[in-house]
Amino acid sequence: MSTRQMKLGLFLWATGHHIAAWRHADAHVRAGIDIGHYIELARTAEVAKFDMVFCEDAAGLREADVQIASQTSRSIGFEPISLLSALAAQTERIGLVSTASTSYNEPYGLARAFASLDNLSGGRAGWNLVTSASPIEAANFGSTGLRPHADRYERAREFATVITGLWHRKASGHDGRSFSLRDPLDIPPSPQGAPVMVQAGASDDGKDLAARTADVVFSAAQAFEEAKAFYDDLKGRLEAYGRQPDDVKIMPGVSPIVAATKAEAQAKYEALQELIPDDVGVALLSSYLSISDLRRYPIDGPLPELPESEGMKSRQALVVEQARRDGLSIRELARYFAGARGHWRVVGTAKQIADELQARFEGGAADGFNVMPSWFPGELVAFATLVIPELQRRGLFRKDYEGRTLRDHLGLKRPF
Numbered sequence: 001m002s003t004r005q006m007k008l009g010l011f012l013w014a015t016g017h018h019i020a021a022w023r024h025a026d027a028h029v030r031a032g033i034d035i036g037h038y039i040e041l042a043r044t045a046e047v048a049k050f051d052m053v054f055c056e057d058a059a060g061l062r063e064a065d066v067q068i069a070s071q072t073s074r075s076i077g078f079e080p081i082s083l084l085s086a087l088a089a090q091t092e093r094i095g096l097v098s099t100a101s102t103s104y105n106e107p108y109g110l111a112r113a114f115a116s117l118d119n120l121s122g123g124r125a126g127w128n129l130v131t132s133a134s135p136i137e138a139a140n141f142g143s144t145g146l147r148p149h150a151d152r153y154e155r156a157r158e159f160a161t162v163i164t165g166l167w168h169r170k171a172s173g174h175d176g177r178s179f180s181l182r183d184p185l186d187i188p189p190s191p192q193g194a195p196v197m198v199q200a201g202a203s204d205d206g207k208d209l210a211a212r213t214a215d216v217v218f219s220a221a222q223a224f225e226e227a228k229a230f231y232d233d234l235k236g237r238l239e240a241y242g243r244q245p246d247d248v249k250i251m252p253g254v255s256p257i258v259a260a261t262k263a264e265a266q267a268k269y270e271a272l273q274e275l276i277p278d279d280v281g282v283a284l285l286s287s288y289l290s291i292s293d294l295r296r297y298p299i300d301g302p303l304p305e306l307p308e309s310e311g312m313k314s315r316q317a318l319v320v321e322q323a324r325r326d327g328l329s330i331r332e333l334a335r336y337f338a339g340a341r342g343h344w345r346v347v348g349t350a351k352q353i354a355d356e357l358q359a360r361f362e363g364g365a366a367d368g369f370n371v372m373p374s375w376f377p378g379e380l381v382a383f384a385t386l387v388i389p390e391l392q393r394r395g396l397f398r399k400d401y402e403g404r405t406l407r408d409h410l411g412l413k414r415p416f
């Protein structure tokens with residue numbers, strides 16, 4: 001029996017994480033704006049003893065091309081802090097983590113919103129800090145366009161310092177480069193002290209900020225070696241900030257497709273893959289590779305030589321390497337990546353999936369996982385009823401909550 005236990009987050013995403021989930025025969029196409037749907041998902045996750053539910057966010061459309069946006073699984077949805085405030089009243093134990101941007105908010109206002117969520121949920125809130133890399137979002141906040149990466153992270157560092165200062169009741173007032181404010185926060189600490197800090201940066205600046213401020217880090221890694229390299233890199237940065245390896249929980253994304261037999265799981269996976277429209281797959285692959293448009297090339301031909309991208313160098317190299325190694329056409333590669341949007345996918349029986357998760361957890365590549373069901377509620381229910389009991393039998397996951405706050409679930413100390 002293992003003593004160290006996995007942390008599990010449920011990544012919410014309207015109809016599901018598979019890009020064609022909205023076309024699944026049992027999918028709920030209006031899921032994005034149906035509060036009943038989200039209550040059902042959060043309660044299912046709470047019965048299964050997940051540590052938290054997590055909402056991504058961008059203040060704008062997710063795709064610039066309306067034709068593509070209208071064919072993906074997430075084109076409309078609630079503002080997440082509002083959504084989680086409603087879920088706080090419908091659940092009792094599960095953590096509630098929302099994304100919010102440091103580029104399009106001010107610390108005082110966001111400190112109030114999260115401190116409110118933290119209090120009204122009894123100490124279950126978390127904030128996923130993002131700097132927002134999308135030019136679509138930038139266009140909704142003035143006409144100056146997307147600010148450079150380094151500038152966004154400089155603002156994010158100051159933002160994190162100010163917001164934690166407010167939450168931790170440090171001396172009031174701040175007069176800095178990006179922000180100036182006078183008062184202390186007008187909301188008291190919650191039972192967990194302050195919201196949990198979450199981050200998912202992948203660049204040097206992103207990982208450094210996470211090492212300095214985050215309690216939980218999300219990542220996207222396909223191969224074991226990639227996940228392990230990220231894990232070691234991030235944990236290795238903690239000492240410089242006077243922190244211990246266990247102070248930060250690293251939770252890579254995983255998109256599981258589970259069934260009673262491997263053949264049944266594979267058939268479910270292939271049925272979903274068949275639903276991906278080619279233009280959507282190729283458009284997503286283009287943005288994933290940070291190149292303008294792969295639609296110019298024959299879809300059944302090989303990936304062309306690519307200019308090296310500034311945006312996501314390591315990720316681009318991995319995709320290109322895989323395409324060359326497996327001799328994949330643009331169509332095949334597009335389907336492969338579009339399905340789980342680049343995240344790690346596992347297809348099999350509960351035992352096979354538990355084996356895979358256990359290998360990464362015990363092999364030093366993860367402290368837990370951010371679970372991304374292919375479609376809701378079907379694949380969430382399958383994971384909760386098949387995989388979680390298998391993890392519990394192995395002593396790898398809790399059978400009940402021991403505490404009431406998100407920090408309790410994650411085994412994190414109060415911050416002050």
Ligand SMILES: Cc1cc2nc3c(=O)[nH]c(=O)nc-3n(C[C@H](O)[C@H](O)[C@H](O)COP(=O)(O)O)c2cc1C
Nearest residue numbers: 056057099130132133200201202203206218219220
């Ligand atoms: C699981 C996960 C969830 C993310 N959620 C969001 C989000 O909701 N909004 C957003 O703007 N970026 C989101 N990101 C992007 C990251 O915040 C980050 O910008 C990205 O990983 C690139 O790293 P960098 O900012 O260090 O360059 C997410 C990334 C991951 C891996």
